[in-house]
Amino acid sequence: MGPRSGRGKGPVANVLPMETRVRIASALVEGTSVRAVERMTGVAKSTILRFAVELGEGCARLHNRLVQGLCEPDIELDEQWSFIAKKDKRVTAEDPAEYGDVFTYTAFAKGSKLVISYAVGKRDQATTDAFLADLRARVLVVPQITSDGLTLYVPAVEASFRGCVDYGMVVKQYGHNKSPDHKYEPARDANFIRKTAVFGAPDPKRMSTSGVERYHLTARHINGRKRRLALSFSKTMRSHRAAVALSVATYNLTRVHASLRVSPAIAAGLVAELWSVEDLVRAALAEPAAAPPVPQALTLPAQAGPVRQLPGGKGWLRLVSGGSAPSAPVAPQPPPVAAVATNPEPAAPQQPAPRAEPTRQLDLLAWRSKPRQPKQLSLFGDDDGDEG
Numbered sequence: 001m002g003p004r005s006g007r008g009k010g011p012v013a014n015v016l017p018m019e020t021r022v023r024i025a026s027a028l029v030e031g032t033s034v035r036a037v038e039r040m041t042g043v044a045k046s047t048i049l050r051f052a053v054e055l056g057e058g059c060a061r062l063h064n065r066l067v068q069g070l071c072e073p074d075i076e077l078d079e080q081w082s083f084i085a086k087k088d089k090r091v092t093a094e095d096p097a098e099y100g101d102v103f104t105y106t107a108f109a110k111g112s113k114l115v116i117s118y119a120v121g122k123r124d125q126a127t128t129d130a131f132l133a134d135l136r137a138r139v140l141v142v143p144q145i146t147s148d149g150l151t152l153y154v155p156a157v158e159a160s161f162r163g164c165v166d167y168g169m170v171v172k173q174y175g176h177n178k179s180p181d182h183k184y185e186p187a188r189d190a191n192f193i194r195k196t197a198v199f200g201a202p203d204p205k206r207m208s209t210s211g212v213e214r215y216h217l218t219a220r221h222i223n224g225r226k227r228r229l230a231l232s233f234s235k236t237m238r239s240h241r242a243a244v245a246l247s248v249a250t251y252n253l254t255r256v257h258a259s260l261r262v263s264p265a266i267a268a269g270l271v272a273e274l275w276s277v278e279d280l281v282r283a284a285l286a287e288p289a290a291a292p293p294v295p296q297a298l299t300l301p302a303q304a305g306p307v308r309q310l311p312g313g314k315g316w317l318r319l320v321s322g323g324s325a326p327s328a329p330v331a332p333q334p335p336p337v338a339a340v341a342t343n344p345e346p347a348a349p350q351q352p353a354p355r356a357e358p359t360r361q362l363d364l365l366a367w368r369s370k371p372r373q374p375k376q377l378s379l380f381g382d383d384d385g386d387e388g
Contacts, residue, residue, distance in 0.1 A: 022277055074109070077147035077209070082104065084240055085099045104226075109264070115248050132159070142300055147167075253271065263275070
């Protein structure tokens with residue numbers, strides 16, 4: 001197991017063997033609690049917590065370096081609830097400011113299933129602005145963005161993309177026509193989902209938040225700190241952010257998506273092969289500190305119709321409905337006036353044009369009305385006789 005600390009509580013985090021580190025990381029990314037990992041590995045709880053923070057912060061640095069320069073046409077936004085130490089209704093004035101409800105903002109690529117950007121904090125304007133600014137720094141094309149009905153997204157998208165984006169909201173009316181078991185199975189009818197365009201001209205057929213919501217279900221299985229009605233919640237904001245960074249890196253790099261048959265990082269062209277948990281541990285612990293990505297100039301995705309950029313960086317004017325414009329009507333021209341001869345001669349009589357022979361045309365109605373003649377097919381060759 002390696003050398004032990006002075007207090008006799010197991011090996012220290014900075015001298016853990018790589019095999020033990022991989023075992024701890026493999027258990028943590030399966031949603032196992034810290035106490036359970038302590039019983040499984042024999043490593044002290046304090047050592048596991050220190051190693052988890054170190055590994056998670058390394059995963060955040062790795063995410064900053066790898067996940068940038070993306071060309072994703074459709075991005076979904078959503079936030080996931082959890083809490084630090086206690087829920088909001090139990091927070092007192094003496095508690096630290098980080099206690100209470102905390103949300104994980106996620107930007108999800110609809111095509112490659114990649115988690116592009118994430119932010120952990122309170123559900124306020126400051127966290128939302130930082131989240132959208134980080135998303136803006138990681139894309140190279142103008143995407144279509146879809147979010148839920150959180151109004152904090154509107155000024156954040158406006159500030160980060162300056163209105164040069166197709167942005168719409170998908171609002172689900174959970175309070176409409178509730179069933180008796182509405183807590184876990186809300187009634188869904190024609191009024192359950194409402195789509196609204198906020199900026200630009202988003203395509204309603206592409207507006208959806210189902211992908212990021214499905215990812216949040218997977219995130220609760222990878223990160224045990226996000227589970228409801230459990231004792232695995234985080235006690236500090238730093239450890240919670242490290243756990244989220246570890247779960248995002250695990251999902252992007254080490255998990256094969258069922259619909260893609262590859263990891264999201266491979267589908268997005270960030271890596272060439274599937275990573276193992278050991279690969280992730282080695283890369284995260286060796287990742288040096290670096291500055292986060294900076295915004296680059298955005299380019300338009302492939303357009304089917306004409307596009308013209310508006311002055312002042314206000315966006316683009318696009319042809320939404322297809323079809324060509326009708327041509328201008330042409331004024332009828334008068335017939336040419338014949339020249340009048342001085343001494344007109346009698347015109348020769350015109351011979352009638354030879355009559356063309358009538359061509360034989362297929363009478364479709366008559367052809368369809370004829371019954372089809374039966375034809376005997378030979379299944380055993382040309383010999384019609386029975387074999388005796």
